[in-house]
Amino acid sequence: MPASNILANIRIVLIQTSHPGNIGSAARAMKTMGLSELYLVNPKSFPDEQAVTMSSNATDILDNATVVDTLQDALKDCHLVVGTSARHERSLAWDILEPRGCSEALVKQAQKGKVAVIFGRENSGLSNDELALCQHLVHIPTNTEYSSLNLASAVQIISYECRIASQLDVKVVEGEVEEVATADAMESYFKHLETAMVESAFLDPENPKHLMTRLRRLYGRAKVTPSELNILRGMLVAFQKKK
Amino acid sequence: MPASNILANIRIVLIQTSHPGNIGSAARAMKTMGLSELYLVNPKSFPDEQAVTMSSNATDILDNATVVDTLQDALKDCHLVVGTSARHERSLAWDILEPRGCSEALVKQAQKGKVAVIFGRENSGLSNDELALCQHLVHIPTNTEYSSLNLASAVQIISYECRIASQLDVKVVEGEVEEVATADAMESYFKHLETAMVESAFLDPENPKHLMTRLRRLYGRAKVTPSELNILRGMLVAFQKKK
Numbered sequence: 001m002p003a004s005n006i007l008a009n010i011r012i013v014l015i016q017t018s019h020p021g022n023i024g025s026a027a028r029a030m031k032t033m034g035l036s037e038l039y040l041v042n043p044k045s046f047p048d049e050q051a052v053t054m055s056s057n058a059t060d061i062l063d064n065a066t067v068v069d070t071l072q073d074a075l076k077d078c079h080l081v082v083g084t085s086a087r088h089e090r091s092l093a094w095d096i097l098e099p100r101g102c103s104e105a106l107v108k109q110a111q112k113g114k115v116a117v118i119f120g121r122e123n124s125g126l127s128n129d130e131l132a133l134c135q136h137l138v139h140i141p142t143n144t145e146y147s148s149l150n151l152a153s154a155v156q157i158i159s160y161e162c163r164i165a166s167q168l169d170v171k172v173v174e175g176e177v178e179e180v181a182t183a184d185a186m187e188s189y190f191k192h193l194e195t196a197m198v199e200s201a202f203l204d205p206e207n208p209k210h211l212m213t214r215l216r217r218l219y220g221r222a223k224v225t226p227s228e229l230n231i232l233r234g235m236l237v238a239f240q241k242k243k
Numbered sequence: 244m245p246a247s248n249i250l251a252n253i254r255i256v257l258i259q260t261s262h263p264g265n266i267g268s269a270a271r272a273m274k275t276m277g278l279s280e281l282y283l284v285n286p287k288s289f290p291d292e293q294a295v296t297m298s299s300n301a302t303d304i305l306d307n308a309t310v311v312d313t314l315q316d317a318l319k320d321c322h323l324v325v326g327t328s329a330r331h332e333r334s335l336a337w338d339i340l341e342p343r344g345c346s347e348a349l350v351k352q353a354q355k356g357k358v359a360v361i362f363g364r365e366n367s368g369l370s371n372d373e374l375a376l377c378q379h380l381v382h383i384p385t386n387t388e389y390s391s392l393n394l395a396s397a398v399q400i401i402s403y404e405c406r407i408a409s410q411l412d413v414k415v416v417e418g419e420v421e422e423v424a425t426a427d428a429m430e431s432y433f434k435h436l437e438t439a440m441v442e443s444a445f446l447d448p449e450n451p452k453h454l455m456t457r458l459r460r461l462y463g464r465a466k467v468t469p470s471e472l473n474i475l476r477g478m479l480v481a482f483q484k485k486k
Contacts, residue, residue: 056393157400200484238444
């Protein structure tokens with residue numbers, strides 16, 4: 001299943017959002033990561049101009065958002081339901097997951113059908129009745145002294161982790177593999193460098209210390225490309241010619 | 244080293260931020276993840292009431308922010324410099340990292356000293372001159388059809404990944420950490436190298452092409468140690484003296 005179809009099956013559910021701007025920011029955050037399905041349970045104001053403004057052209061997500069009266073209505077067709085929690089619900093018998101493990105579980109299940117991640121109210125999170133509808137809880141690790149994560153930031157992090165998880169199988173390698181100069185070409189360069197260093201009296205052939213070894217390591221780490229090697233050799237020739 | 248000390252060594256650098264509200268949101272995002280060091284290169288307006296409003300009480304980060312005139316000033320004491328890029332700089336020989344691998348590298352190096360992550364302008368990102376100061380680029384994977392990631396959201400994701408990386412099993416993160424020359428020391432070397440190349444007529448100051456940029460990238464990738472830098476500088480002096 002392509003990553004985009006998996007992400008389309010991951011529903012973001014926002015409960016009783018107070019600030020319509022947050023709905024817009026959440027839509028933007030979702031869309032940057034390829035998520036598209038937004039459910040709003042009893043939003044204070046929606047549709048709302050502020051949501052549009054904050055969505056930064058992710059208006060398709062807002063236009064297609066589904067507004068429902070109860071959380072149950074938002075979850076009917078979902079095969080996995082995860083609630084976000086700012087607290088550690090230690091006293092309760094939930095699996096509390098980290099965003100990474102949680103997103104892997106969501107992506108796995110989303111290959112079969114709809115899954116949902118629930119975000120609670122800006123100030124009070126999810127109620128116990130709402131938590132009871134979740135199979136897992138996810139906790140975004142934050143600074144213990146300052147855990148004031150914005151609603152849209154929480155949506156951003158979970159959406160980001162879902163995107164990453166959806167691409168794990170696809171194994172996208174960003175950028176092309178750099179061509180690296182051959183071992184032979186590098187050997188020629190090192191000989192050339194050694195000659196120039198001896199000529200300039202920087203390297204004493206009677207007492208070479210570990211100079212060449214150290215330079216080999218340095219250039220070895222850099223993984224010099226053929227065109228870079230041309231520059232290095234040209235520069236060396238120029239230094240040698242210098243009167 | 245405790246995770247909190249590692250995170251304190253990770254500097255966030257924002258270049259010419261247009262909207263002071265974004266500086267506040269970025270400070271909030273940093274603080275939720277335990278980062279604290281903010282540098283601002285030529286912000287349009289700072290301090291600013293909007294930054295305070297959007298920081299949601301992360302005002303200590305704003306109060307302690309350092310405002311500088313040039314990017315170099317923000318990087319002087321940094322041992323690893325990573326630039327964020329919305330584009331794929333395919334044509335150039337940079338290491339382009341995913342946020343996860345990038346954060347592991349940052350956290351590893353931050354055990355020895357300061358490291359920096361640079362975020363460009365809201366609309367135009369980083370200039371080529373600014374990119375030239377980076378050892379790595381990091382690209383946050385986004386929806387190819389909608390990559391409109393808010394500045395603070397980008398800061399949030401990188402800060403989040405740094406927090407996660409800082410808490411990984413010490414075995415993953417620790418291990419041998421090479422000391423790396425500071426950005427300032429590397430700048431001095433690049434100036435020295437440029438002078439020597441001009442003297443030897445290898446570099447035509449009237450037509451420099453991309454020579455210095457390419458050499459910066461090469462040595463940036465290598466992560467030169469202070470003792471290796473001594474060798475490179477000594478060799479250059481010897482080449483220059485050669486009659």
